[in-house]
Structures are given as structure tokens and as C-alpha cells.
Amino acid sequence: MNMPANLYSRLIGYTLLLTYILIIVGGATRVYDAGMSCPDWPHCYGFYIPFPESKIPGGYTVGFQHFTWWQVSLEWSHRALASLVGFGLLAITFMAVQRARRSQSVPQEKAALALALALLTVQIGLGGLTVLKSNINWSVVMHLGTAMLFFGSIVWLRRAVASNGHKASEKTPVPMRLSLYVMAALVWVVMLIGAFVSSSHVGGVCGGLFSCDGVWMPSPKVDIGQHIHMQHRLFALLTVILSIVLVVLAKRTAPHLRKVALHVHLMVWGQVALGVATLYSFASYPEYYYPLSIAHLAWGTLVWLGALGALLTLHYGRHGRYHGA
Template identity: 30%
Template structure:
């Protein structure tokens, strides 16, 4: 792999990690009720950088300095790290488009989604952190993350990238993985709606909901909580189905099996963390870990989907191929 591609992938990796931290910090903000600790946007109480001394001049603040810092650091990472890095990567990918067009396409999509994300962030604040705006904001953030992952994976051609495997897999696998990824995204969004509505403990036991397989759904909070559990269960079963499919094809497609082994392992951890959220009465660290694990499951599915998309026959080489040993170069008219 060329040094320039390695550098591009290294910077993209930094952007991916920063975006993941940003999403997990969003869960911390929800768990600590810090979502409106900076009530204006893009400033925070009229300041670009709030300090204890500056905040002391503002009357009637109902939040601690720590809560304000959670929200401000979230904005800082988004505006000073993720935003500029995504812009740089998109421009960088456009410069390299003659060698490989795919990172440029992912870069343009990431940049467009990031602009939408900034608008959604402002809307979330102006809409007083309504549950629907929080869920949409979180969902779009994960789409940004998916595009950054797409840039990273597609930057290396299949033969050069340690991530990309090229064994033939049934065409239906792409559609199946895509559908399950959408299901995982919906589950995470429903979890954000549940948490923001204060329904995290509407079902106080696990795996049953207060001793019932299907609880009475006349209470909106119980209905919201139970919907999230149903989506999570269906997602887990769908991933299990993909895992079993990959196991059956592991001899001719070991890469698909490796990807699904990783994903099913993350799902097992996520189930344990989800149970801990209930058993431990939603401490901040479990809420943040639960969301972080959910994002990792989705990211793993995205990587698998990219591997399927960039499998055999999908590479776009530039220039004439080198002949194999003992093989003549084909004529121009061949």
C-alpha cells in the first residue's frame, strides 16, 4: 500500500475514533440530564468557552459546571475535531480520485451528512432536546460514522487492504446485512427515544418486563421500553442468523465468517451490558457503554457490508494489469 494511502487511512481512523467518542459522550449527556446545560447555540450562555468565572456572572443557571462541560466538550469535538477532519479527508479523497473514486464518494457523503448534523444539533437545542430530535441527531451521527468507515475501507484496494476479504459470497448476503444494519440503527434510535423519555426503567426486570413476556402496553413508557427490547431481540436474532449463514459458508468465504464472529461477539457483550443497565438502575457508565456497544455492533455490520460490496469483481484498477509469470501481455485489440 502506498505511503499516501496509509496516511489517509490513519487520519480517517482518527476521525472514526473521534466520532465514536462523540456519540458515546452524547449518551453521557443524556444520562446526566446535561442536554440543555448550554441553552443557546453555537455559544454557551453567550460564551465561546465557558469557565467557572464566566458562568458565575450568569444568574439562574440550574446546571453544574461539570454538566456544562459535558455539553461544551461534545460541541468542541464536533466543531473542532470531527468537522475539520471530515472536510480535510473529503478534499484529500477528491485529490486522490483518479486512483480510487470510492473514498471521494464516501467523503462527499460524510461531509453532506456532517452539515446536516450541525443543523440537527442546533435544532436539538432550540427544540429543548425533544426525544425525536435527539433520536434523529443520534441516527445521523451514526450515518456520518458509517461514511467515515466507508472511506477507510475503500481507500485500500482489496488486494492491499488487510481489512478487505475477497471470497465469493451469495448476492443475497449484501441485502441481508444491509437490512440488519438498518434494524440495528433503528434499535439504537429507539433506545435514545426511550432514555430521553425517562423510560429506561419502565421495565424494571430483565429479560422479562416486570415478570411478563408481553407487558400491558397502555402505559406509553412501558410501550416505548418494550419496543426497544423487541427491536433489540429481533436484531440479535437476525445477526445470529447471519452468523449461522457465515458458518455454513466459511470454507469458501472465511472472511465473511470472521466478520460475523466479530459481530456476534459484540452482540453477546451488548446483551450483557443491556442487562446491567436494568440490574444496576442505569448508572452513567452503563448507559454510555450500552450505547457505545450498540454503535460498535452497527459499525461491525457496516464493515461487513463494505467487504461484501468490495468483493471479487468490484475492484476498479487503474492502468493495464501486469502479466503473470510466463504469460504474454495481451494485444491492444484483444
């Protein structure tokens, strides 16, 4: 069976986009406390399509809590999108097998796809665990962390296929290379701590911008919520500092990465601005807290994408950069 290469590339791109939307909807589900609005899994009140509410005996009620159609729609949409991503990856796998039989596979394509399949399997299990554990904070952190790694594996797969086997021609000094790896790791860790802050409902426990009730780093023995909240800020600060280091290093030692480093730096500042807005909205503009929290996650995912793109540029150079299918 002869399949056009651009169809394969487009399918990977669409799956990547769906995964991004899935992450945002998952964040909205968490923010609006809709994670338990479908109490069973993989069904929702015993149905795959739990609409309208009138067909559900007792309505959208779990224990003594009644959920709105909006909350149920969020959780159901989250699961439906996850299914679409799963089917998309299966279709990619089928086409990848056909490419391999025709010896059309490119270096690292199989590794990226294998990683994506493994992470998707883990993510499905974590999704069920999150529901069964009633969205306990550690399960939410694991679920988001794995989602980001899965998203990264699809980014890697798309870049590997789009580069068509080409590699970077420029040499990058070790300090710059290490800094890019640390940046990606830092962004991932910041997002995990942020997920813990959000799922533990401690986003507003520290009112000030530079301290928490007059203390820079509260002891976890005194208030674990305040401690984790300030840890999130600390790692965010380290990310800002490292993004500045990247710009300086790129200018002095790796001019071919100047635009990449500046792009990451500016995106980090955008995330900081959203974080500050989210912090102050908690007490001053509560009607904007939920939308800003979702925007914070959405932009943070793009920062993660930018950090990964910078890493992949080390290996592939400018080859395979996205400018359409």
C-alpha cells in the first residue's frame, strides 16, 4: 500500500494539535472541579454518552454532590479527546509500519513512536487511577507529567519525520547544550509543581508577590501548601534566570541558536506575566481566576514546546522546523 508522505506528516501534526487541546481541556476539567463529574471509567454514569441528564437515574449526582452539565461535558470531552488522540497514534503506528516495510523510515522515527506508545499506555492507566483516587493531588501531578512527556514524544516524532534524516551542521558548545537540557527539565518540573498547587487548591495561600505572609520560604512543617506554592515560584525564578543565560550564551558561543534562545526567553516572560495575573486574580478578581489558570497551563505547554524545539534544534538544526505540512 503506497501512502503519500505528506499524509503521514499531517496525521502526526493533527495528533500533536489534538494532544495540545486535550491538555488544555484536562486543565479546565481540573480547575472547574469536574474531574469526578464522571464517577466511573471508562463509562460515565454507565454510559459512553451521558447526555441528556434526564436519562441518568438520579441525574449527575455523586454521593451528595450534584454536578452541572458543563462539568460533565468537560470531563466527557476530556475522555473523548483522549480517545481521538489514541486512535490518531494507532493510525500513525499503522502508517509507520508501512513506511518501515518500504524502507522509508528515518533515524529516530521508531524510537520516538515507541516512546509515544509506551507513554500513552501509561497515561491511560493514570487517567483511570486519577478517577479512582478522586483526583488526589499526586495522581493529578503524575497524569499531567506523563501528558507532557507524551506531548514531547509526538513533537520529537514530527521533527524526526519532517527532517527526513538530516542533522544539524553547526556545532554547539557543551555549556549551551547542557543549558538547553536543563531548561527543558526545569520547565517540566515547574509544570509538575504547578499541577500540585492547582490540584491542592493552594493557588491563593500566599498573597504577596515576593513573600508568603512575610516569609520567603515557609517551612513544610508549618504549612505544606504555602511551602509548595513558594517552591513553584522558586523554580519559575530559576527558569527565568536560565532563559537569560541561554540568550547570553547563544549570543557569545552559538549564534545559530540566538533566535531559538530569544524565543524561549520571551515565552518564559509571557508565562511569568500570566502567573502573576493568576496570583492576583485569586483574591482581587476571582471571576478571572479560572480562565487565567487555564491560560497559564496553555501558555506553559507552549513554553514546554519551545524548550523541546530548542533541544531538537541541537540535533536536527533548522531541518524539519514547522512551516506547514
